[in-house]
Amino acid sequence: MVFFGIFMNxxxxxFTILLISGLVLxxxxxxxxxxxxxxxxxxxxxxxxxxxxxYLFPLSFYEFSDYIIGSIFCGSVFWLIRIFMSYSxxxxxxxxxDVKLAFAIGLWxxxxxxxxxxxxxxxxxxxxxxxYVLKGxxxxxxxxxxxxxxx
Numbered sequence: 453m454v455f456f457g458i459f460m461n462x463x464x465x466x467f468t469i470l471l472i473s474g475l476v477l478x479x480x481x482x483x484x485x486x487x488x489x490x491x492x493x494x495x496x497x498x499x500x501x502x503x504x505x506x507y508l509f510p511l512s513f514y515e516f517s518d519y520i521i522g523s524i525f526c527g528s529v530f531w532l533i534r535i536f537m538s539y540s541x542x543x544x545x546x547x548x549x550d551v552k553l554a555f556a557i558g559l560w561x562x563x564x565x566x567x568x569x570x571x572x573x574x575x576x577x578x579x580x581x582x583x584y585v586l587k588g589x590x591x592x593x594x595x596x597x598x599x600x601x602x603x
Contacts (some may be wrong), residue, residue: 466509471500473560479538480553484599490549499523506559514562523557523558526566530554547552548600557602 476495476498484490530551537545561569581596 466505469508471506473498473505474502481600481603484549484597484603486593488547488597490547490553490599492549492552493498495552495556498553499559501561503558514564516521518562518564519559522561522563522566523555526558526569527551528554528559529566529569529570546598547595550602553599553602573598573601 476494480490480494480498482576483494502519510516530546531579534546534548534551557569558566577598580598580601584596
């Protein structure tokens with residue numbers, strides 16, 4: 453009974469959803485740094501938490517279609533970047549896990565904040581790349597993870 457009493461208040465439920473989503477993003481970031489992979493299950497969980505967050509706590513001035521459009525647009529842009537850069541560099545430039553994570557993040561931020569999110573993730577990605585170069589971790593065989601910049 454105590455478990456249900458905690459979640460009766462909307463504030464606690466909202467905090468719990470945000471806490472779980474933050475932990476999922478942290479785990480995705482950590483996993484990408486260590487293994488250079490973003491697990492589909494965690495990405496799916498993060499996307500589902502975004503949908504759940506919208507349905508439980510909708511913003512009065514946004515429709516759910518705004519978030520679906522944001523998801524499709526954000527994921528499509530990253531997918532096109534992946535295709536173009538992989539073709540240009542003649543090697544995989546962006547993993548498909550990063551593209552799927554961009555789709556899931558679009559469910560959280562909608563189409564209104566996509567450009568700010570993309571700019572911020574590229575800037576953070578450049579900082580991560582600089583760190584890898586300065587530490588000597590970057591070589592032809594080694595990839596620089598972009599998932600942490602998205603998280």
